[in-house]
Amino acid sequence: MIASLTLTDFRSYASATLPVGAGGVVLHGPNGAGKTNLLEALSLFTPGKGLRSATAQEMGRREPGEAVGRAWAVALTLDGGDGDEIRLGTGTQSPGASRRIVRIDGETAQPGRFLDYLRPVWATPEQDRLFSDARVERLKFFDRLVFAADPGHAASVSGYDKALRERLRLLSDSAEQNRAPDALWLDALELRLGEAGARAAIARAAALSALQSGIDARGDRPFPQADLGLTGEAEAMALEGLEADDIAARIREGMAGSRARDAAAGRSLFGPHRSDLTALHREKNRPAAEGSSGEQKALVLNLILAQVTRLKDEDGAAPVLLLDEAPAHLDARRRAALFDEIEALGLQAFMTGTEAVLFEELKGRARFVRVEGGTLAAEA
Ligand SMILES: Nc1ncnc2c1ncn2[C@@H]1O[C@H](COP(=O)(O)OP(=O)(O)O)[C@@H](O)[C@H]1O
Ligand SMILES: [Mg+2]
Numbered sequence: 001m002i003a004s005l006t007l008t009d010f011r012s013y014a015s016a017t018l019p020v021g022a023g024g025v026v027l028h029g030p031n032g033a034g035k036t037n038l039l040e041a042l043s044l045f046t047p048g049k050g051l052r053s054a055t056a057q058e059m060g061r062r063e064p065g066e067a068v069g070r071a072w073a074v075a076l077t078l079d080g081g082d083g084d085e086i087r088l089g090t091g092t093q094s095p096g097a098s099r100r101i102v103r104i105d106g107e108t109a110q111p112g113r114f115l116d117y118l119r120p121v122w123a124t125p126e127q128d129r130l131f132s133d134a135r136v137e138r139l140k141f142f143d144r145l146v147f148a149a150d151p152g153h154a155a156s157v158s159g160y161d162k163a164l165r166e167r168l169r170l171l172s173d174s175a176e177q178n179r180a181p182d183a184l185w186l187d188a189l190e191l192r193l194g195e196a197g198a199r200a201a202i203a204r205a206a207a208l209s210a211l212q213s214g215i216d217a218r219g220d221r222p223f224p225q226a227d228l229g230l231t232g233e234a235e236a237m238a239l240e241g242l243e244a245d246d247i248a249a250r251i252r253e254g255m256a257g258s259r260a261r262d263a264a265a266g267r268s269l270f271g272p273h274r275s276d277l278t279a280l281h282r283e284k285n286r287p288a289a290e291g292s293s294g295e296q297k298a299l300v301l302n303l304i305l306a307q308v309t310r311l312k313d314e315d316g317a318a319p320v321l322l323l324d325e326a327p328a329h330l331d332a333r334r335r336a337a338l339f340d341e342i343e344a345l346g347l348q349a350f351m352t353g354t355e356a357v358l359f360e361e362l363k364g365r366a367r368f369v370r371v372e373g374g375t376l377a378a379e380a
Contacts, residue, residue, distance in 0.1 A: 232275030
């Protein structure tokens with residue numbers, strides 16, 4: 001359980017501490033107060049770039065006129081029960097540094113280790129058009145859901161992406177210089193792509209099934225249900241239960257067949273990086289992509305709640321829910337249902353909104369914190 005969050009020169013905060021306890025935390029304050037900055041800080045305690053997909057440089061506090069952000073730090077103390085305290089930290093060591101370091105109880109660690117302690121899951125206003133948004137964003141969103149339960153997936157995806165960039169560079173360079181690419185090197189890269197791509201596709205298929213059962217089990221009240229799907233040949237094979245070796249061989253074959261096209265296009269036109277998450281609004285029997293932003297938001301929230309429920313039911317670190325501006329998009333009935341569900345799940349949840357009144361039903365049930373001008377004021 002998170003006991004406190006401390007920020008030093010992070011975004012708009014020179015220095016601030018947010019005391020936390022069990023249950024919900026409501027962060028309210030005007031636009032630009034620094035509410036999302038706090039959620040972003042919490043979202044850094046999982047592999048990846050956090051809920052804004054920002055660089056470490058962008059996160060360092062800049063005074064007006066300063067070109068380079070300061071060295072910054074974000075620290076969490078966790079209450080491990082029985083008086084045990086664990087300290088997690090991340091930040092940079094010099095102004096403008098692009099490398100973010102990770103510390104666990106003072107020792108340098110890999111970001112993947114954070115998953116041993118907590119698993120942040122977030123919903124942001126940007127996801128209001130998730131299903132009609134660019135495919136790349138949607139796949140990133142889904143991959144994040146996958147690796148919260150399957151840490152190896154992050155490594156598969158990044159290994160795949162790295163080999164894919166190398167392959168494309170090789171193809172483009174040789175096309176530019178009018179010579180045949182090194183076939184041995186290409187074969188080796190495509191072997192790696194096949195293996196990593198198959199692992200990724202299998203993990204995606206497993207997560208899809210788990211999420212879908214979660215959504216089905218939750219029923220349709222009060223959030224709408226989605227019927228999820230994955231496009232992509234490798235994912236289809238994985239959903240059919242084919243072996244990793246067969247999937248890898250198919251990826252390799254497809255890549256080999258796509259060399260000339262990829263070289264000409266300057267893009268990688270084949271492979272599981274081009275897969276997509278699809279969703280059907282079950283009740284309406286229409287693609288989620290057609291839905292209003294409110295409808296898409298409700299589908300996403302249902303998906304996120306299925307995800308945290310799944311993480312909570314499995315072994316592993318507790319999920320932590322970060323909901324940016326979520327209540328503002330919900331009617332009163334759904335808002336109340338959301339609060340009740342968070343409480344019933346016994347999760348630590350951080351929720352933002354411009355007005356405290358949006359969280360009226362949580363009075364006496366959650367901690368309220370007023371955020372304004374880089375300061376945090378806990379309210380009774
Ligand atoms: N690196 C930074 N240094 C200083 N201020 C920053 C930095 N990054 C963002 N900000 C400021 O943080 C504020 C936005 O905070 P945010 O958390 O998004 O507000 P909100 O409460 O509306 O969610 C803006 O005023 C922005 O200028
Ligand atoms: Mg905000």
